[in-house]
Amino acid sequence: MQPVVQFDNVTKSYGKHVAVENLNLSIEAGKFVTLLGPSGCGKSTSLRMLGGFETPNSGHILLGGKDVTRVPPNKRNVNIVFQDYALFPHMSVAKNIAFGLELKGLDNQHIHRRVNELLELVQLQDYAKRLPAELSGGQRQRVALMRALAPDPEVLLLDEPLSALDAKLRQQMQIELKSIQEKTGKTFMFVTHDQEEALTMSDTIVVMNKGKIEQMGDPNTLYGRPGSVFVANFIGETNLLRSTVVGTEGDTTALNWNGITIKAAQGGLAPKTGDHLYVVLRPEAIHCSAEEPTSGNRIKGKVRQRVFKGNHTSLSVEVADGAMLNALVHPADVAQLNGEEIWVGWKPETTTVIPDRHAHN
């Protein structure tokens, strides 16, 4: 199937600063794709280039197979939901949504029907005549979304649209956005720096860093099998254990971490003895107990810090001189861990390994 959006070797720089470097990206129709990364990683620039508000220095952008690299924003079939919504303050909710339809030259009856249909989708029928200033943040967000969806764009672009909302509303909107995307079957291209947002909504996450794609994949893969230290750190919390390979055995690898021998799954790498690797150990994969576990990796350690977080307790455990592990403990298991000395254990298959790019092998 032909991808709906294609970035073909796209580079954009401002003076000496390279915002996006040789970006190659294909997006399948009907998917919820998220560009995720810290500020300045090039995600917003990529979105604005697809919207037509920035022109790449080199490379091509294809929309539905057609080259739109130099097509102005009003002539391309994509619409943006802006970060601060950018609703027209002097127009009612209905007029805002109708704006794009009017410019398409549709007749009034058709426009009226479409506007009502969209208002119904987000249950704002009773607000059609209100001005944006008379709406709450969440309502404005929905109007902005419907205004952008109204002209039936090939791709809907969302530029951090949830960042102005408070935490509760943001979670609610995440679910609503995802359900609207599924109902309409549109391709959504979402930009955010919030990894939780990305994990919640996306079919595909594109992690960007310094103008390049760091890793691309579904949320499960990115969380479970991060391909780089950057991705492992950016998505979720993690323990990164810098270790040296001491031997391999089947598809598990034995490593030395701070003088402790641990085992890890190879994760598609073929490590050799002496290689430096990072073991990615998620806090929730660690099992803490008072007794020594019978199998898997197990280390005795001292609890240095306990942080109560409601649905879990976060423990910082010192397992060797200065080497700390962060673990999540379920409320039911906290009681038995009241002593200072505990055992931490995890199954080798719950971890993955990342090559250490900076090491001299």
Add this chain to the structure above:
Amino acid sequence: MRNMISDAPRTTLTAFYWAFLLYLLLPLTLMMAMSFKDANFVAFPIGDWTLDWYAKVMADKQFLEACLYSVMIAAASTLAATTLGTWIAMLIVAEGIKGQVIIFALACLPAVVPGMISAISLRIFISTIDMPTGTAAIILGHTVHAVPFVVVMALTRLRSMPGNLVDAARDLGADSVVAFFRITLPYLGPALVGGMIFCVLLSIDDFVRTFFLGGYRPTLPMLIFAKVQGGMSPEINAMATLVLVVTAAVGLYAEYLTRRARTR
């Protein structure tokens, strides 16, 4: 005693306020009072009261013609100044244009140049380009004078406009012309209406420029000036009172509009 001392600054301030109000309103009140005097000369005591002077003013063809002429000039110069001023303001906030500070300074210059200097230079200018004195020259002079006020008001509003409103319009299919007329102009609306009323008042009030650039047809201030030279009479007071009431009403409405624009 202590109270009197600590209250002193406040008391002084209040006293000054009332003194100022008196100073501001007394001459106007006297002028208005005299317009009701049933006699041919302006002096106390008023004695008998009458509305005859108003009747005379309203029947005065010269006065009505001068009013009409002033309004016509005001309308034309306001239209020109608003168009020019908005355009200059857009230029100043536009991206990628150099020397925006200089454009702004030049746009504001006519507001601070003394009226007399401006009038003389305009007179020299129109005779250089062989433009006759009269209506067109007056409109030109008033427009130049009014542009800075429109620029400043439009600029204030434009600077408070979210930058991506126009982007959003473009994104939804509007070219830059449609985006200007459907988004930017309505957004500027309240500020422009305020600015236009200001232009009208400046134009109606202007004497010096009109004096230098005008022909034989008198505008309202020129007519009143001519009549005063023939000696004060309560008729002039009635005329002035009418002008005062109308312009004050328009001015207050302009203030109300700009206030609303700022709070919205």
